[in-house]
Amino acid sequence: MQVPAYVEYEKAASVEHAIALLTRFGPEARILAGGHSLIPMMKLRLAQPETLIDINGLSELCYLRVTDGQLRIGALTRHAQLLDSAAAGEHFAILHDAERVIADPIVRNWGTVGGSLCQADPSEDLSAAFAALKATMVIQGPGGSRTVSAREFHTGPYETVVAPHELLTEIRITIRPGAGGSAYEKVGRRVGDWPVGAAGAAIWLAGDTIAEAGIGLTAVGAPHFAAAEAEDFLNGAPATEASFAQAGQIAAEHCQPSSDQRGPADYKRHLARELTVRALRRALARAKGAGQGAPEASR
Numbered sequence: 001m002q003v004p005a006y007v008e009y010e011k012a013a014s015v016e017h018a019i020a021l022l023t024r025f026g027p028e029a030r031i032l033a034g035g036h037s038l039i040p041m042m043k044l045r046l047a048q049p050e051t052l053i054d055i056n057g058l059s060e061l062c063y064l065r066v067t068d069g070q071l072r073i074g075a076l077t078r079h080a081q082l083l084d085s086a087a088a089g090e091h092f093a094i095l096h097d098a099e100r101v102i103a104d105p106i107v108r109n110w111g112t113v114g115g116s117l118c119q120a121d122p123s124e125d126l127s128a129a130f131a132a133l134k135a136t137m138v139i140q141g142p143g144g145s146r147t148v149s150a151r152e153f154h155t156g157p158y159e160t161v162v163a164p165h166e167l168l169t170e171i172r173i174t175i176r177p178g179a180g181g182s183a184y185e186k187v188g189r190r191v192g193d194w195p196v197g198a199a200g201a202a203i204w205l206a207g208d209t210i211a212e213a214g215i216g217l218t219a220v221g222a223p224h225f226a227a228a229e230a231e232d233f234l235n236g237a238p239a240t241e242a243s244f245a246q247a248g249q250i251a252a253e254h255c256q257p258s259s260d261q262r263g264p265a266d267y268k269r270h271l272a273r274e275l276t277v278r279a280l281r282r283a284l285a286r287a288k289g290a291g292q293g294a295p296e297a298s299r
């Protein structure tokens, strides 16, 4: 029988209260958001926190809004709310692409954006999507707020820069003027499963040239969930199939996938290349206003 070890429970009444509780109970305390990752780990005794600090009552962390030219997402926003957000879909279609293929409605109704990022699973879909969008994370602690880029946020599998007395509070994505588009492509073993491999792309155009590209990868051992070398190649390159093929090749070469129950390393490297190309292709179509289109992998 899977039963968690004994644990104390505290309900936070505000962000400041949550931080005060984290400070009071020390490194053996853990934030409880949706609980979809933490509770199963506690049942398996892979996590044994002494105190759970429940932030589910903090409506102040549950929002999606456009402010000062940025899409701002509160850390307690549920997956389903992100999927339902017209503002997110209008500016960053990649987020809707990714949310559509994360788990199932039960997980999406309660699992949170912040919990997904803080869990730091190496196969997490949103980590790749936010890496592609070059998002910024807002972290709050006893001394105030600090920001880090999405690519600095994860320090390794299941590790982030969030200190034991800190809380992730917000994710910010800058809305750039001009022609831009983004897309996410995932291959999983079955509907709602974690990815065998997935890629997200965001591009901004200057005429027929790529002014800036962002590429996120997950489940394939990409450093910081990103394909920085492929982005460097694309910046200033013509927005063509040949450029995308080369970028896919570069992305695959810089991954370090591991063989596991989801597939062999060679197959995952193949996915890194192919899904990068597909995501770039669809991001370009969106940047040119050719509509959203369904992910190629799900056609």
Ligand SMILES: Cc1cc2nc3c(=O)[nH]c(=O)nc-3n(C[C@H](O)[C@H](O)[C@H](O)COP(=O)(O)OP(=O)(O)OC[C@H]3O[C@@H](n4cnc5c(N)ncnc54)[C@H](O)[C@@H]3O)c2cc1C
Pocket (backbone or CB within 6 Å): 030, 031, 032, 033, 034, 035, 036, 037, 038, 039, 075, 076, 101, 102, 103, 104, 107, 110, 111, 112, 113, 114, 115, 116, 118, 119, 123, 124, 125, 126, 162, 166, 167, 168, 169, 192, 193, 194, 195
């Ligand atoms: C059946 C199933 C299928 C899934 N499939 C997928 C999938 O296909 N793709 C995918 O990407 N994910 C998938 N997931 C993962 C799911 O998206 C995450 O488990 C979930 O959203 C994590 O969020 P949570 O709110 O439940 O986090 P919790 O479980 O509450 O917390 C996770 C960790 O983050 C910490 N934490 C939470 N919020 C904060 C915060 N604001 N600040 C600091 N620390 C915080 C917690 O202390 C804990 O360590 C799946 C999960 C399940 C159960």
